[in-house]
Amino acid sequence: MVLDVHKADDSLVDPSLLPAVPVGLPKVLDLVVSGEATSRAELARRTGLARSTVGQQVEHLVGHGILREIESSESVRGRPPRVLTLSPRAGTIAVADIDTLASQVAIADLGGRVLAQETVVIPIEAGPQAVLEAVTEELLNLLERCGRDPDRVREVVVGLPAPVDPQRGCAVRPTGMPGWDGFPVAEWLRSRFHAPAVVDNDANLMAVGEAAQDQVDTPLLCIKIGAGIGVGIITADGEVHRGADGAAGDVGHIRAVGGGGDVLCTCGNIGCVGALASHRAVLSSLGIPESTEEDPLFGAHTLAERVANNDPPAVRALRQAATEIGEVVAMLVYMFNPRTLILGGPLSELRDDMLSGVRAVVYQRALPLATRKLTITTTQLGENSSIHGGVALALRDVFSERGIARMLVDDAGAP
Numbered sequence: 212m213v214l215d216v217h218k219a220d221d222s223l224v225d226p227s228l229l230p231a232v233p234v235g236l237p238k239v240l241d242l243v244v245s246g247e248a249t250s251r252a253e254l255a256r257r258t259g260l261a262r263s264t265v266g267q268q269v270e271h272l273v274g275h276g277i278l279r280e281i282e283s284s285e286s287v288r289g290r291p292p293r294v295l296t297l298s299p300r301a302g303t304i305a306v307a308d309i310d311t312l313a314s315q316v317a318i319a320d321l322g323g324r325v326l327a328q329e330t331v332v333i334p335i336e337a338g339p340q341a342v343l344e345a346v347t348e349e350l351l352n353l354l355e356r357c358g359r360d361p362d363r364v365r366e367v368v369v370g371l372p373a374p375v376d377p378q379r380g381c382a383v384r385p386t387g388m389p390g391w392d393g394f395p396v397a398e399w400l401r402s403r404f405h406a407p408a409v410v411d412n413d414a415n416l417m418a419v420g421e422a423a424q425d426q427v428d429t430p431l432l433c434i435k436i437g438a439g440i441g442v443g444i445i446t447a448d449g450e451v452h453r454g455a456d457g458a459a460g461d462v463g464h465i466r467a468v469g470g471g472g473d474v475l476c477t478c479g480n481i482g483c484v485g486a487l488a489s490h491r492a493v494l495s496s497l498g499i500p501e502s503t504e505e506d507p508l509f510g511a512h513t514l515a516e517r518v519a520n521n522d523p524p525a526v527r528a529l530r531q532a533a534t535e536i537g538e539v540v541a542m543l544v545y546m547f548n549p550r551t552l553i554l555g556g557p558l559s560e561l562r563d564d565m566l567s568g569v570r571a572v573v574y575q576r577a578l579p580l581a582t583r584k585l586t587i588t589t590t591q592l593g594e595n596s597s598i599h600g601g602v603a604l605a606l607r608d609v610f611s612e613r614g615i616a617r618m619l620v621d622d623a624g625a626p
C-alpha cells in the first residue's frame with residue numbers, strides 16, 4: 212500500500228492510539244465522496260448495511276465535520292429530501308511541485324478538486340530552507356484565500372526533480388540542488404502543517420496524475436523533459452514503481468546512443484542524454500540564458516517564441532533532442548512494454564516535433580509486438596499533471612483505514 216511505502220504519518224500519531232474505524236464506514240464515506248450515493252437510503256442499498264447502521268455512521272461523519280447533510284432544493288411534496296455531501300470542513304490537500312526555477316503550489320479539497328493554484332518563483336538552488344519557506348507561505352495564502360482552515364490540511368505532498376527516498380522523505384544525491392541531499396523535507400513540512408507529508412519524484416507525480424485520467428491504460432511511462440530527464444513508471448496494477456532506493460526512472464544519466472560527444476553533465480559524466488536533450492540542454496545549445504533579472508523563466512519563454520516563429524536553429528535543436536530522447540524511450544519500451552507512453556515537461560509541449568520525433572525512433576527501433584498497442588502521446592494535463600498526481604496520492608492515504616481513523620481523532624470534540 213502507498214501509505215506504508217511513504218510512511219506519511221511518521222511521528223504524528225502513534226498508530227496504536229488510533230480508534231478502530233467502524234465496519235462499513237470507509238465504504239459509506241467513499242460512496243458519498245465519489246458522488247455515487249447522496250442519501251441514507253441509497254447508502255443502505257449500496258452497502259447492504261442496515262439503515263440504522265448507516266444512520267449511525269452518517270451521524271458520526273457529520274458530527275466530525277467530514278460530511279454534511281443539507282436539504283435539497285429539489286423539493287418534492289412535503290419535506291425536502293436531505294442530500295449528503297463532503298463538508299468543506301473535511302479539510303484539504305496541499306501540493307507543491309518544486310522545479311528548478313519555479314514551483315507550482317495548489318490546494319485541493321478531499322473530493323480531488325483543485326481549489327486554488329499559484330506559481331512561486333524561486334530557484335531550487337536557493338536551498339531547501341528558502342524554497343520550502345516560500346512554498347509554505349504561498350500554500351498558507353491559498354488556504355486563506357479559499358477560506359480553508361490550515362489546521363485541517365490532511366496531507367502535504369511535494370514533488371522534487373531528483374531521486375527521492377520515500378521512506379526518509381528527502382532527495383538523494385540530486386545534481387544542481389545544493390543543500391537538498393538528505394534534507395528532511397517531509398519532516399520539515401510535517402512539523403509546519405501538523406499533517407502527514409509525502410515527498411516523491413516529480414516525474415512519478417506526473418505519471419500518477421496522467422494515469423488517473425479517463426481512458427488511460429497501464430503500464431504507463433511518463434517522461435518528463437525539463438531541466439533534466441526523468442521517467443515515472445506506473446505498473447499494470449496502477450502502482451508507482453520506485454525501485455529499491457527510489458532511483459527508478461532517473462534515465463537522464465543514461466549515455467546518449469551517439470556517445471554525446473564531450474558534453475559534461477551535472478553528474479560529472481560525459482554524454483548523458485539529459486545533458487544533450489533536456490530543456491536546459493536545448494537552451495544552452497541555442498545560447499539562450501535560462502533566466503534573467505526581469506524574467507526568471509526567460510529561457511522557456513524565448514524558446515517557445517522562437518519555435519512558434521519557426522526559427523530554424525530552434526526547430527532543429529528540438530528535433531535533435533527528440534531523436535536522442537527517442538533512443539532512450541525505445542529502450543524503455545523494450546524493458547517495460549508499456550501500453551501508454553507520455554511525454555511531459557516544457558520541451559514536449561512546444562509543438563509536435565518532439566512527439567513525432569520520438570514516435571519515429573520508437574517505431575523504428577522497438578519490436579512490433581511491443582508497439583502494436585502502444586499509445587505515444589503528450590500529457591493531458593500539461594504543467595498541472597504533477598499537482599493532480601500529488602492530490603491523487605494524498606487521497607489514497609487520506610481515505611485509507613488509517614487516514615480515516617486519523618481524521619476521526621483530529622476532529623474529536625469538534626463543533
Ligand SMILES: [Zn+2]
Nearest residue numbers: 464476478483
Ligand atoms: Zn549525467
